[in-house]
Amino acid sequence: MQSNFPVALTRLIHHLMQLPGVGPKSAVRMAFHILNMPEQNVNDLAEVIKKAKSDIGFCKSCMNLSETEICSICDDYKRDQSIVCVVESPRDVNAVEATNEFSGLYHVLHGLISPMEDIGPDDLHISELLDRIDSSKIKEVIIATSPSIEGEATAMFLAKLIKPLGIKVSRIAYGLPMGSDLENVDEVTLGKALSGRQEMS
Numbered sequence: 001m002q003s004n005f006p007v008a009l010t011r012l013i014h015h016l017m018q019l020p021g022v023g024p025k026s027a028v029r030m031a032f033h034i035l036n037m038p039e040q041n042v043n044d045l046a047e048v049i050k051k052a053k054s055d056i057g058f059c060k061s062c063m064n065l066s067e068t069e070i071c072s073i074c075d076d077y078k079r080d081q082s083i084v085c086v087v088e089s090p091r092d093v094n095a096v097e098a099t100n101e102f103s104g105l106y107h108v109l110h111g112l113i114s115p116m117e118d119i120g121p122d123d124l125h126i127s128e129l130l131d132r133i134d135s136s137k138i139k140e141v142i143i144a145t146s147p148s149i150e151g152e153a154t155a156m157f158l159a160k161l162i163k164p165l166g167i168k169v170s171r172i173a174y175g176l177p178m179g180s181d182l183e184n185v186d187e188v189t190l191g192k193a194l195s196g197r198q199e200m201s
Contacts, residue, residue: 082139112150
C-alpha cells in the first residue's frame, strides 16, 4: 500500500488490514481514529490486547477458550455430563449457549476437515474428543458443524470414528441454510436445529 503517511502510521494501517473484514479504507479510518484517541485510551487498548493474548488459552477438557485450566462450562457440575456438542469454533459455543436449549458439555474442533485448504483430521482437536469419550460417561455426541461441504465431511468422519464405540451420534437438524455459520444463525432457528437433531446412521 503506497501512501504519503508517516512510516509509523503506514505500519499501523498495514497491521489493521490483517484483521478479518478490514480493507485498506477501513484500516485507514481505524488508524486515524486511534491517533485521535486520548493517549491513556490507546495504552488501555494495547494492554487489553496483550493481556487477552497472554492470558487466554484452551480448556484442557473441551478445547474452548479459557483463562483457567478448566473452563467454567466444563467445571459446572449442574450441566449434563453425558452429552457433548461438537462445534467448529469457540464462537459457535456462544451461539449454542444463546439458544438456552442445550445443557450439556462442548468440544471445540478449531476448524473443519478441508482438503482444499490442506486441513486434515490431525489438524483438528479430534484425538482429545476420543480421549474424553474413552475416559468419561459420555452417552451422546451431537455434531453441530455448519451445513457446508466441509462441515458435512467432518460430521461423517466423526460419526465413523465414534459410533463403533457404542456412543449415540446425532446431527443437528437441517433447518439451517446451506453454507451458513452457526454464529450467524438466529437463536430460534439454531435452537430448533438442536432439539430436532437426528441420529446418524
